[in-house]
Amino acid sequence: MTLFALLLIFLFVMIFLGIPIAFGVVGAGVLILGALRGFENLPFDMIAQRMLYGVNNYALLAIPAFLLVGRLMNSSGMTDRIFNVARTMVGHYKGGLGHVNVVGSMIFAGMSGSAVADAGGLGAVEVKAMTDDGYPLEFSSAVTAASATIGPIIPPSIPAVIYGALASESIGKIFIGSIIPGLMMSFGMMGIVAITSHIRNYPTKEKATFKEFLKYMKEGILPMLVPFIIIGGILSGIFTATEASAIAVFYCILISFFVYRSITLVEFVKVVKDTMLDTAVILFIIGGCSVYSWVLGRYQVTHEFIGWIGENVHHPGLLLLYINLFLLVIGCFMDSGPALFLLTPVLVPLIKQFGIDPIHFGVVMIFNLMIGLITPPVGTVLYTVVKVVNVPFDKLVKAVIPFYIPLFITLAIISYFPQVVLAIPNLVFK
């Protein structure tokens, strides 16, 4: 245990002192190797081999593909179309545009797997419309921030691809298992919007006529097909998650270039270049993580850790509770990506030992870290919203608080009723 404790403390200290995450994880691995075999006997070639093999994985290609889809949707104006469709669907309820905000994020979540893409792209459209309609800025930006966390829960999901790759689990199963939790959190948020709107008497939009509905549906139908291609393709077993991502890229390029002609070649090249850099940054860390998790497994470090936890915690339910609390605290101080990279290799062997299903755990862990995106002091989605709509940070934090209620309730339900997550994947993937 001592070795493991030292390693973990050292790793967290290094990372919080600002070492790039990728070097932090490789460094942790190198230090254990050095401590056990001496620094003169470092297996240089194995370190390089692990790093390369960590990214030499076909499943990971889904990361650039889904990142690109999210970016394309935003920069080719598809988000406006989605917003209009959502407005004709739920705009006429009390606090209509608040509901539109959540429903818009649900639809967008079916195309993009990133919360920041949702908050930064669709979010700006939503907040503007709500402000024009007389909603206070805090409320509209809080709904936007909260509903952005739906993005990586409803498939596709970049965190699910990362978790699946690091834990060697089926990404398709995690995608499908996240559908019900995604719907639960969305409806919960709409509940909060409804209650707040009744108390504060927020405006209602006129009910869209059937003709209007058809008009906006016709305008928005092509981007709205993306979720059906992705989720339908995976559910029916035609595509794996990675293949679905490739089809989605192809489809989005087709519609934004040839049908809507809403993006120029120059803009497109910029979008691709940004995606290329983001991909490199994420994948470089995954390569580093593969060195780290190899060392953890090879030198029995995780084994010792599991033994130690096993002596102190005896019930899987209790273990899940502790892990959830730990992740919530971590989520306050660390971004979802780094937390996923550092903790997946450690936690997955542990929960397996306790008989917890790794697909179930993956959904719980990702959900938990998504709550972390809207908790201060480090909440990337909060920062994105502040940057996009210029709302004061402290006001936004205060306005987001009611939305924690549906999130925590959903987290408790999916933690303790694994069937909520596992029912559909078990039915589909026999």
Next chain:
Amino acid sequence: MEKISALFWKILTHVTFFCFVSMLTVMVFQVLSRDIFKISVSWTDEATRYFFIWAIFLGSALAQRRGDHIRITILIDRFPPPLRKLLNVVIDLFSFCLSAIILIGAIKMMISTYGIFASTIPISFTYIYLALASGIAIMLILILKDILNAFGHKKVLPFSKEGVTP
């Protein structure tokens, strides 16, 4: 020197872009041909992965230059500038040692895999490890430059962003 350096980064960006776009293209081609037209082409799987590897490690070098690599700066941002500067040098030294270790490993692998070929494309693994070696070598030089700059000038190094969040 300035001109050569600018040219170098321009070429590197183009090469990385080429790898990235080729990866996406072959990937889409593979899925379309396999799942829609039911023709399976053997080399596409390896080709996508190898383009991917090149795009990742060259892209990492580009990201290093822009200070894009993900780091957690919540604590360090609150430190007084002299301490921040010192800590940055320590971090750079640490990163330098690790890059050197990875580079040595990558070169060793390039040598030892010289005779080993990919199963569907006639290229040696040496050229796949070359991606890791060249990306890391460029990062190593950039880090070294940062360290020298920190000792040479009084200015506090610019901070990288919190980075991308999936």
